[in-house]
Amino acid sequence: MLAGGKGSRLTPLTLTRAKPAVPFLGTYRLIDFTLSNLVNSGLQDVWVVEQYLPHGLNDHLSGGRPWDLDRTRGGLVVMPPFSSPENEEGEFAQGNAHALAQHADLIREFGADVVLVLSADHIYRFDYADLIRTHVRRGASVTMVTTEVEEAQATRFGNVRADEEGRVREFAYKPEQPLGRTVTAEIFAYDAGVLLPTLAELEGQGELGDYGEELLPALVARGDAHAYLLDGYWQDVGTLDAYLGAHQDFLDGRGFPLDSEDWPFITSSISRPPARIEHTARLDAALVCGGAVVAGEVSRSVIGPNARVEAGAVVRGSIVQPGAVVKAGARVTRAIVDNGATVGEGAEVGGEDEGRTPAVVGADATVEAGARVGGGLQVPPRQTVRAGEEARVVQEPAGDGQAGK
Secondary structure, eight states: OEEOOOOGGGTTTTSSSOGGGSEETTTEETHHHHHHHHHHTTOOEEEEEEOSSHHHHHHHHGGGGGGTOOOSSSEEEEEOOOOBTTBTTOOOOSSHHHHHHHTHHHHHHHTOSEEEEEBSSEEEOOOHHHHHHHHHHHTOSEEEEEEEOOGGGGGGSEEEEEOTTOBEEEEEESOSSOSOSEEEEEEEEEEHHHHHHHHHHHHHHSOOOSIIIIIHHHHHHHTOEEEEEOOSOEEEOOSHHHHHHHHHHHHTTOSOOSOOTTSOOOOOOOOOOOOEEOTTOEEESOEEOTTOEEOSEEESOEEOTTOEEOTTOEEESOEEOTTOEEOTTOEEESEEEOTTOEEOTTOEEEOSOTTSOOEEEOTTOEEOTTOEEOTTOEEOTTOEEOTTOGGGTOBOOSSOOOOOO
């Protein structure tokens, strides 16, 4: 599992935590979905490659215990950046293919036949065991799991064209013009006997970068790369728009079951009291987590653990993360209020315009009474916004807010 990226398009949510540790639906973290798919698929040797802000992520992983991966042999192994006799200064990975090359000796020593490589920050339900069986039966050098997105979004991913037998005939990495709607879902099964020498050869020719730059084109050129369709919900939550949109999908019933007995989604849980819904509360299509207190109006929103929505407050189409507070008379619309943040009495955050990126109040930030943070604007973590002085702190988002589904 590759869990080392900065997640810059999710700023400011990723200024205080690694992207895989970002909360999802209040109860979970993004990494929980890939971890749960792994253990539900019967896979017990899980390596997590880390780099950016790993401490909070490691706290959440808890040595693999919540997923029964705290084993004497095998189980969860955390792989941080390192130095070596060949490179005493150490080196951060310059892309996900380079991250694989950095750990090639360990893969070889382990004696792997198939190396399953996954991102730690996508939302989906998937049985990797059937993927691996199909990959081995075909004798593929790589099997790319694919999904369908809107064609306009395909330029953000690896584009795939495969024949009727599933053999990949054409691959383009983030092309200016999409090949179609079929893209990689960042799930790859590699034949270790092909992967390791290919990495070594490409590394000798220059920087490896990401899979799509050199590694996947080289394997497609061999003629034995295959595609495998993920037929179900899949979401890349790499931007604020996509992150909020995925929450809305689950609120509207377009996601997948989270409580199936045969495929549970597991997290590193903390004991919390029940949610408290006061007599002044009004809820419509809301998810309210343990320890939360709701006394105001909540519509099509997620209220995280230990968060509070006071009487007279209105939260619509938004995410109120764990420990955040929306005080009396405040209005939060199409916005994300991050962990421990406070929206003061009578303050306003966000707006109805769905064409704009969601407004964000960063972790432990405060929007004081009467202050206004408009749609698409952001408050950095631990900052305070005062009424009439908003321009001193509030920022425009960097980049765009589009992502695939």
